[in-house]
Amino acid sequence: MLVLTSSLTHIKKALVAISCCLLSTAYGEIRITDSDGEKTFSEHPTRIATLNWELTENAIELGVTPIAVADIKGYKEWVARPVLPDASDSIGDRAEPNLTKLAQLKPDVILIGAAVKSLQSRLEKIAPVVFFDTYQKDHNNAQAADETFLALAKLLGKEEIATQKLDQRTAVFAKLKAQLDAKYPEGLPKVASMRFASTTSVYVYGKNSMPEYALAALGIDNALSIDNSQWGVTQKKIRDLREVNDNVLLYFQPFYEEEKLNSSPLWQAMPFVQQGKVAPVAATWTYGGAMSLQYLAEAITTALLGIANNP
Structure with missing residues (x-):
């Protein structure tokens, strides 16, 4: 009886060990x-x-x-x-x-x-x-970028860092908005954002674009109404930028034909150019990940503060 009891004890211990191992693996x-x-x-x-x-x-x-x-x-x-x-x-x-x-x-x-x-x-x-x-016409690209970021964080075992980064981003948005509100006491301007394809053609950012989501985080409305799309961008002729009128236009770097652009009579005739309401934005990826929204907001804020300081 003692032998049987001892054997059962060993079997139970072995089963427990196997179970623990299986649980650990799962x-x-x-x-x-x-x-x-x-x-x-x-x-x-x-x-x-x-x-x-x-x-x-x-x-x-x-x-x-x-x-x-x-x-x-x-x-x-x-x-x-x-x-x-x-x-x-x-x-x-x-x-x-x-x-x-x-x-x-x-x-x-x-x-x-x-x-x-x-x-x-x-x-x-x-x-x-x-x-x-990440980028699709039928969903919110900014939200999808966050979901991608969190999924990758889980894969890499960096979930705590991801949460900290997103919390940090929210705080930065609030800080940047406060800076802009102080510089624009009569209200934040409407802003159009774009990239130059050439001196005659541009890519304008609208609904579902990361620049528009960054502008929204700063409490700023888009100066142009551009339909929702996969990347949130629409190609237009440079003459179409007249629709910006006397609102602000920001264009993302790099752009290597500024000298040629500035000598264009069409460009110089734009209301936002004549009123000094145009500025370059430091190179920031407009089709990026979750934290690119913060970098976009920071770069946009720097450009807008520059315009406010040079009326």
Whole structure:
């Protein structure tokens, strides 16, 4: 009887150990939802490859240095913030990454956007792929950017950092709005925002664009009514900017033809130009991640304060 009791005790202990092990394994699973659906990882990946600037931004914001980034030169020119660490390797164009070099870098996970969705099956032979299609016409892009940020934070084990960052962003919005209210005591101006395609064509930001969401966070209305779209941007002729009238126009850098633009009679005839209500905005990615909204608001505020200081 003693032997049987002892054996049962050992069996019970073994079963408990197995159960604990199984529970531990299940508990250790990391489940996230990307644009393909639910995906499961056994541990937090550390070697991250990013083939999309939005996702590159997000990884850096979460304190993770991507081992591989698509189009580093372009990122530094057009995105600028957050600053890309020197340790990241370039793997070619965002639409045509160098898959051979990517494989050599041995990533734990590859983060992609819609531009390389067609390459997903090939990328999955290198490492697990997480796909985020953040920008869509039928949803709020700013909200979707936050959801992407939080999902990536869960994958990387950086949820606390993500929450802190989003709280920080809210506080920054309030601080910037207070600065603008002080400089514009009679009320904040309406603002149109855009990028130059050339000296005769522009991309204007409207509904569902990150610049418009940043303006809204500052309590500012868009000076132009542009229909909702996937990216929130519409191409127009430069003459169409007359609709801005005597409101404010801000244009995002980089733009390398300002000298030619300033010599254009059409441009000089615009009411906002004649009234000094136009200014460049420091390079900030207008199709970026959650924290790009803060950088947009900061850059827009700097431009508007400059206009207020030079009536």
